[in-house]
Amino acid sequence: MRLLVLGAGKTGKLVAEVAAEHGHSVHVLDATENKDGAALTHPFVTGFDVVIDFTTPESVITNMRACLAVGAKMVIGTTGWYEKLADMKALAERRGGSLLYGTNYSIGVQKMFALARYFTTALKESGYTFSIEETHHTSKVDAPSGTALTLRDNVASVLGNTDIRIEAHRVGDAAGTHTLIATGPNDRLLLTHESTSRKPFAEGAVRAAEWLSTHSGIYDFQDVVEKL
Numbered sequence: 276m277r278l279l280v281l282g283a284g285k286t287g288k289l290v291a292e293v294a295a296e297h298g299h300s301v302h303v304l305d306a307t308e309n310k311d312g313a314a315l316t317h318p319f320v321t322g323f324d325v326v327i328d329f330t331t332p333e334s335v336i337t338n339m340r341a342c343l344a345v346g347a348k349m350v351i352g353t354t355g356w357y358e359k360l361a362d363m364k365a366l367a368e369r370r371g372g373s374l375l376y377g378t379n380y381s382i383g384v385q386k387m388f389a390l391a392r393y394f395t396t397a398l399k400e401s402g403y404t405f406s407i408e409e410t411h412h413t414s415k416v417d418a419p420s421g422t423a424l425t426l427r428d429n430v431a432s433v434l435g436n437t438d439i440r441i442e443a444h445r446v447g448d449a450a451g452t453h454t455l456i457a458t459g460p461n462d463r464l465l466l467t468h469e470s471t472s473r474k475p476f477a478e479g480a481v482r483a484a485e486w487l488s489t490h491s492g493i494y495d496f497q498d499v500v501e502k503l
């Protein structure tokens with residue numbers, strides 16, 4: 276598969292490494308080669324089977340506008356842009372592009388989402404209230420994390436309301452820790468996922484791109500992960 280990776284930062288670099296390990300041909304563009312999406316011309320983009328984006332909340336919108344408009348297939352890892360999700364879905368539909376987006380491509384975190392639904396179901400009738408804490412590196416630009424928002428959506432789908440506080444912490448080079456907390460009058464239960472490496476994000480994103488190369492449409496990684 277011919278892959279275009281946008282972003283050569285902490286995660287994009289690993290995505291390129293993992294994709295090469297999987298035997299794909301990989302082209303990487305960072306901000307200097309793709310300022311304001313300048314590299315993403317029609318002939319250039321259509322030379323790739325899938326485009327993977329791990330850039331910034333601002334750049335990803337420009338990149339999606341350029342790539343989806345020419346019918347490209349995109350896997351989006353970048354977080355912090357979801358207020359534009361409906362617009363990007365509409366663009367993909369209009370122009371025949373394919374869009375697979377996910378707040379966290381780690382399989383462990385995807386399992387945590389399922390466990391969170393079970394955790395909430397088991398505790399909701401027993402007087403517990405729910406909150407979320409997340410910890411990431413100090414250079415992270417969005418808060419709360421995309422994962423914390425998805426975790427909240429999973430809990431909210433069981434509770435029937437979104438009254439779930441999220442607390443964000445920024446510490447050193449933390450790869451990402453998420454904790455769902457159930458607080459009762461006399462005790463607390465905690466469900467924690469701690470990333471000790473960024474490699475699972477890259478593995479999941481490459482697997483998502485492999486899957487998307489043989490499918491068309493618009494997908495949330497949560498709905499695809501069991502099919503990989």
Ligand SMILES: NC(=O)C1=CN([C@@H]2O[C@H](COP(=O)(O)OP(=O)(O)OC[C@H]3O[C@@H](n4cnc5c(N)ncnc54)[C@H](O)[C@@H]3O)[C@@H](O)[C@H]2O)C=CC1
Nearest residue numbers: 282284285286305306309330334352353354378379380476
């Ligand atoms: N969905 C997931 O599983 C994960 C999502 N992320 C998200 O991915 C994004 C990137 O995270 P990191 O790699 O930690 O950030 P980073 O800051 O280390 O890397 C971002 C890179 O994007 C580059 N960039 C900016 N504009 C660009 C453009 N127009 N074209 C090409 N490259 C451009 C920057 O130069 C930088 O090298 C963040 O939004 C983060 O929240 C990070 C890890 C996992």
Ligand SMILES: O=C(O)C1=N[C@H](C(=O)O)C[C@H](O)C1
Nearest residue numbers: 354378379415420421422451
């Ligand atoms: O910026 C990061 O580092 C991460 N971002 C994603 C998020 O916002 O949830 C995924 C992971 O937690 C790492």
